[in-house]
């Protein structure tokens with residue numbers, strides 16, 4: 001306390017004040033300890049219900065995230081599968097084309113084989129004739145020649161006969177050579193065809209390999225998609241189950257909140273009806289402060305501003321009941337306390353604004369003079385750490401500095 005200011009009263013003389021101070025007793029702690037326990041118990045039950053609901057809601061969010069992640073993965077797999085499917089289609093077309101080429105090659109090879117066999121037959125036939133004539137010539141050489149030669153009537157006839165035999169032999173030889181060459185050429189063509197066919201078959205094998213690899217990759221993707229489907233189903237089932245739990249938790253929270261509200265209303269009613277007697281023996285709201293930064297009434301100022309460091313404890317200036325402990329766009333975190341009536345029936349209430357954090361007390365809570373109700377801050381419409389203190393007498397704003405020691 002900076003100054004030991006005497007309490008001034010507007011309408012009551014100092015003599016009367018002295019009498020009043022002597023006679024009046026600070027109102028008793030009307031609420032039994034049991035009631036505080038009950039309030040705490042109800043608040044705790046409500047907090048627990050809220051925590052449980054929060055936990056379930058977090059579970060629902062997680063399940064939804066799982067579903068989304070699985071759906072995303074599934075979509076990626078589906079896209080990959082579609083690409084592979086089109087690759088398989090292309091490969092299938094290539095394989096079909098190659099199979100047709102192979103089939104054509106086989107037909108050509110068969111035709112070539114027939115030509116070779118035909119050539120071989122011609123050669124064999126020609127060679128057989130040649131052999132026959134050679135044997136005839138041999139017979140001429142082996143004794144038969146003398147008889148034949150002796151039949152020749154002239155040397156010219158003899159030479160002609162010999163020359164003819166030689167010509168026949170040469171022609172046969174040429175023909176055989178020609179046939180053999182043709183047959184060799186056909187064989188070479190056939191070999192070329194077979195090589196080409198083998199190459200085609202190799203290409204086909206290659207394509208079939210690629211195809212089977214793609215098919216197996218596709219199978220994996222289909223299995224992966226199925227796994228994601230199962231994950232999605234599981235997450236959906238989990239979410240559905242949690243939704244049921246959440247509905248139950250909401251009911252419990254509503255019930256707990258209703259029980260607390262009912263209790264607080266009952267307390268407020270009790271205090272409102274009870275003849276709270278205000279001693280007017282106010283205590284300081286702050287044990288220390290720097291200076292009054294704004295006085296009551298200045299520019300329509302509703303209260304008195306006490307500049308003080310952040311976190312300076314704020315005290316209830318008199319016994320009473322907390323009627324509001326809340327956050328307001330202008331007051332910030334604030335508390336209002338109803339202090340009851342003085343002997344003349346005037347009612348008193350005080351308001352403490354811009355607390356650094358949520359008030360330390362709650363609505364409906366009975367407080368005694370000096371109870372810490374919060375800490376100095378600068379929340380709401382405020383430019384620096386200070387306590388904005390308001391006082392109402394009979395509901396009318398009054399200069400608190402005239403009543404509260406500071």
Ligand SMILES: [Zn+2]
Pocket residue numbers: 294301303304305387388389
């Ligand atoms: Zn102010």
